[in-house]
Amino acid sequence: MYEKEIRDAVFTDRNEKGIRPGRVTKRFEKMARKADLGERIYFHSLRHTTGSWLAVQGVPMQHIQPILSHSDSTVTEKYSHLAPKTHDRAMEETFGE
Structure with missing residues (x-):
């Protein structure tokens, strides 16, 4: 029980x-x-899929981390390669063209 x-x-x-x-x-x-x-x-594959889809949609890593319950941000950063446009957009918004 x-x-x-x-x-x-x-x-x-x-x-x-x-x-x-x-x-x-x-x-x-x-x-x-x-x-x-x-x-x-595996069931755990769904967790990775969630992290991947969030990253592709441009959700910031600091928001993905608590969703996936990662205790360390370096674990979450493995999804950052899926969001290169997010980095470009952030630079453009901050510094212009």
Whole structure:
């Protein structure tokens, strides 16, 4: 039995109580296999996709960091290569053409 209370859980059971992360992972893997998505997709892949899409949309790294719950900004910076136009736009807005 999982006794640790999970607050503000994203995934809940029928009684709206938080469920163990491992259960979510196993269910995701089962559904990915059923959808024939291949063996290389994991639940954690969704986190990387979120970071990538946010970076591509130009969301600043300091906003992406708390969304992904990174304790260190250097971890978040791995997404910065996906947003080169963001850097160019910032320079243009600051210093003009």
